[in-house]
Amino acid sequence: MTSATPTIERRAFAELRTAGRRLEGYAATFGSAAQLGSFSETIAPGAFRSALAGDVLALLDHDPAKVLGRTRSGTLRLSEDSRGLAFSLDLPDTQAGRDILALADRGDLGGMSFGFLVPEGGESWSGSTRTLRAVDLREISVVSAWPAYPDTEIALRSIMRGNEAARRRRILVMAENASWA
Template identity: 35%
Template sequence: MTLTVTTEERRRLALAATGAELRADDAGAVRFVGLASPFNSRAAIGNPRTWGFYEEFAPGAYTKTLSEGDQRMLIDHDSYFVVSRVSAGTLKLAQSARGLEVDSALDDELSYVRDLKANLRNGNITGMSIGFYVVKDQWTMIEVEEEGDDGKVRVFDAELRTVLEVRLIEASAVTFPAFTDTEAELKSVASALALRADVGAVERRAVHRPELRDVLQVIAREPGESTRADETTEPGETTRRHVEEIDLAMRGLSARYGLKLPTA
């Protein structure tokens, strides 16, 4: 079964939350070490009360991609600034009980790596981020307790997206540790909805954020990437649907919002 993955997604963490640091190895060489993506850590993507959702990465989400991929470490997701690479032996990625661990060599022969080290020491670069494609995910409804300014606890319903499998492209040291503008948040929500291909999910959110339709149009025009689901692995709830059902849902989105969808 071939699924069309619409666009690359990105998630960011503050360095303080990753435990990232410059650490000397046994030979005295300085390396960058940190947690790029924690497991079972719930994060808000957009506003979960209205147009967003909660998201967490399940343990094992990186198992397949780490065995097959050739990931890079970059600076601010810029492919010009390649710090290290798995196939070159300069980047080590592994899953621990905490999540995705990064251990990168830092070559001082590269001027931008010297700059990176200085910016990390000076606190100018304050975040980590990953670039990835979701292969399998699962959506569920959850109840969330929230304490208001008046001290009262209120309960609201929200959707939780559990990411079960990803295709990891790169990890980056980034200047901004979290989304700093609405456009980035909207694109993150729209990317997840495009993969989900659920017209109702779009309509519920568009009531609160009509701009989502515009962002979906942009995403739909971007070239898609095809990934082949592992036939030996039981798919998650979302990707269990046959490709014909996914196509039908996407055609519904196209008819509703005038999207020009890419072909697989």
């Protein structure tokens, strides 16, 4: 069986607030079941523990060209508490930062999302329920409208392996690129 290159998965949540030029809230919450196509998923407490020591980016709409902050520079702070993955982001004085602040103040933002990989042994399955026990957190994103990819596409990438997964990924990328053309 051929192993496919890991694809970053994304999940969205809708809790954030402003405090001056700072955006705060939760990028993920523990224990809530999310329906993702053919399976449901929960995040176990402690799933982000090892990722908190790494360099995590804060992005706008999962776009690596729109960096809003990062843990390495101290402009993004992440912590786990009993509720989930809390964040505090000092918004930059850039056009993107000012836009985020204005949209957050008006209540127009779609929420938060996060991009991650699942390391070996980081998930467990019980029937069609997946529990994330450890994740390799790459980024959190302020989502201006909706998550970058519909959950059904995420579900397909999450559970398929081998050549079939690679074929479907190519189809999804081609469809995505066509929608931007």
